[in-house]
Amino acid sequence: MVSALFPLIVTRAETRRGGKVLVGPVDLTLEGAGCTVVIGPNGAGKTSLLRLLHGIARCHAGRIEWQVDAAAARRAQSFVFQRPVMLRRSVAQNLAYPLAIRHTPRAEIAARVARWAEAVGLTAMLDRPAPVLSGGEQQKLALARALITEPELVFLDEPCASLDGRATREIEAILTRVAAAGTRLILTTHDMGQARRLADHVVFLHAGRVFETASAARFFDAPATPEARAFLKGDIVE
Amino acid sequence: MIDLWDGVVQALRLVAGLDATLTDIALRSLQVTLSALGIACLIAFPLAALLAVRRFRWRRTVIAVLNALMGLPPVVVGLVVYVLLSRSGPFGVLGLLFTPTAMIIAQVIIIVPLIASIAHQSLRDLWHDYHDLLISMNVTQGQKLRTLMWDARRALLTAALAGFGRGIGEVGAIMIVGGNIDNATRVMTTAIALETGRGDFALALALGFILIVMTVAINLAVHTLGRTEREGRW
Numbered sequence A: 001m002v003s004a005l006f007p008l009i010v011t012r013a014e015t016r017r018g019g020k021v022l023v024g025p026v027d028l029t030l031e032g033a034g035c036t037v038v039i040g041p042n043g044a045g046k047t048s049l050l051r052l053l054h055g056i057a058r059c060h061a062g063r064i065e066w067q068v069d070a071a072a073a074r075r076a077q078s079f080v081f082q083r084p085v086m087l088r089r090s091v092a093q094n095l096a097y098p099l100a101i102r103h104t105p106r107a108e109i110a111a112r113v114a115r116w117a118e119a120v121g122l123t124a125m126l127d128r129p130a131p132v133l134s135g136g137e138q139q140k141l142a143l144a145r146a147l148i149t150e151p152e153l154v155f156l157d158e159p160c161a162s163l164d165g166r167a168t169r170e171i172e173a174i175l176t177r178v179a180a181a182g183t184r185l186i187l188t189t190h191d192m193g194q195a196r197r198l199a200d201h202v203v204f205l206h207a208g209r210v211f212e213t214a215s216a217a218r219f220f221d222a223p224a225t226p227e228a229r230a231f232l233k234g235d236i237v238e
Numbered sequence B: 001m002i003d004l005w006d007g008v009v010q011a012l013r014l015v016a017g018l019d020a021t022l023t024d025i026a027l028r029s030l031q032v033t034l035s036a037l038g039i040a041c042l043i044a045f046p047l048a049a050l051l052a053v054r055r056f057r058w059r060r061t062v063i064a065v066l067n068a069l070m071g072l073p074p075v076v077v078g079l080v081v082y083v084l085l086s087r088s089g090p091f092g093v094l095g096l097l098f099t100p101t102a103m104i105i106a107q108v109i110i111i112v113p114l115i116a117s118i119a120h121q122s123l124r125d126l127w128h129d130y131h132d133l134l135i136s137m138n139v140t141q142g143q144k145l146r147t148l149m150w151d152a153r154r155a156l157l158t159a160a161l162a163g164f165g166r167g168i169g170e171v172g173a174i175m176i177v178g179g180n181i182d183n184a185t186r187v188m189t190t191a192i193a194l195e196t197g198r199g200d201f202a203l204a205l206a207l208g209f210i211l212i213v214m215t216v217a218i219n220l221a222v223h224t225l226g227r228t229e230r231e232g233r234w
C-alpha cells in the first residue's frame, strides 16, 4: 500500500522565525513508501524541517506539494513532538481525543484505546492524569495517540529520546510494524543505531540545508559529503 | 464603642431563629449574584478563550480594556444602568428599574471583566502548551475553544469564584438600580448599609457576619466539589 499523498515535492521551501532562516531552502522529493530518517547535528533544523513539511511552521518561500490539497494532506498525517504535549486529561482521554474530534463512534474509540494502550504498555495507567506520567511514558502515549487514527504519514521527532533500551526496542518494533502495514514514516533521531535499523532513506541536514539524500544503505556505506562523513564518524561538523 | 461581640450574638440569634426577613434577604442575595455569575461565565469564558486563540487586530487593545475594566467603579456602573433603564432612558419601557433583573444586569457588567481577565491568563498559558498539538490535529475552532475551556476548568472555577466574591459583596451598583426596597430588592449588602445608616450596628454586624460565613461556605463547597486542591495542577 502506498500513500496517496505522495510523491511529496518540495521546491526551495524555507521557514523563518524573526528574520532568521530556521531551515531552507530545501529541495526534496519523497516517495510514498518506507521510512525516511532525518539526521544531523543539534540545531541543524531537523525539527524545523518536519514542522515545515507537516504545515505547522509557515512556508515563507518555495513550495510544498502533496498529491492532494493541503488540508486533506494534513488530515492524513500526525506528528509526535520532540517534547511530548500532554492534554491535561487522563491517559485514556488523551488516546481518545484525536478519534473524538473526528466523531468516531464510542465503541470504536473504546476498542482502539484499549488496543493502543496495550501496544505501548500503558494499560495499567489508563486512568492516570497524563501530565504526571514519566517522560518515557509520555513519549509512548504521544506515539500511541499519533498512531491511533491510522494516519497515512507520521512525523516522529526523536520518538525514543527519553526511552530506555527495552522501551526503544518496543517502539521500534511498533514502528516497523506500522511501516510494513503501509504507514509512511518520517522521523528524526540522534541514535545512529536506530537510524540504521529503521531507515529506508536518509536525509542529512546541516546548518538548515539538505546536504544529502540517499538510500540508507548508500548513505551509511559511502556518505557523499565530507560533512556527512564527519557526522557519522562522530566528529564535530563545522 | 461598637461591640463586635453584640454583633456575633445577634447574628447567632438571627440564624438560630431562622428569621424570615433574614432568610428572604440572604436568598435574594444568592439568587441575584448566582444568576449574574451564570450569565457572566457564559459571556466571559468563551470571550477569554477566543482572546487566547485568535490573533485579530484589536486583540491587545481588547485585553488591555478588559484588564482596565476590572477596576470599574460599581457605583458608576450602577449609575449608567440606572440611566439606561430609567423611564426616560432607551430601555425604560421594559420597566426593569428597581427589580432584581436590573441588579443582575449591573452585576454582570461588573464581574464579566474580572472573570474574563483571570480566565484569559490561564487559557492563554494552556493554549501555549497545546498550540502545536491542536493545530497538528486539525481541530476546528469550536473544538479548540471547548478543549481549552474543559482542560482549564479548574482555573475557570477559580475565576468564577472571584466573580462571585465581587458580586456578592457589591453594594454601590445594586443600591442604585435596585433601590433597596424591602421585600423586593433588598439584599445582604444593601441591608447592611441601611442598618448602619440607621445606627443599628449590632444588626448590621450580624448581617455582615452571616454574609461572610455564606461566602466562605460557598467557596469551600465549590472547592470540595471541584476538588481543586486535591488533584493539584495538571
Ligand SMILES: Nc1ncnc2c1ncn2[C@@H]1O[C@H](COP(=O)(O)OP(=O)(O)OP(=O)(O)O)[C@@H](O)[C@H]1O
Residues within 6 Å of the ligand: A017, A018, A020, A021, A022, A040, A041, A042, A043, A044, A045, A046, A047, A048, A049, A082
Ligand atoms: N521558534 C524559534 N525561534 C528562533 N529560533 C528558532 C526557533 N526554533 C528553532 N530555532 C533555531 O533554529 C535552528 C534549528 O532548530 P531545530 O529545532 O529545527 O533543530 P534540530 O535539528 O531539531 O535540533 P535538535 O537536534 O537539538 O533537536 C536552531 O538554531 C534553533 O535555535
Ligand SMILES: [Mg+2]
Residues within 6 Å of the ligand: A046, A047, A048, A082, A157
Ligand atoms: Mg529537534
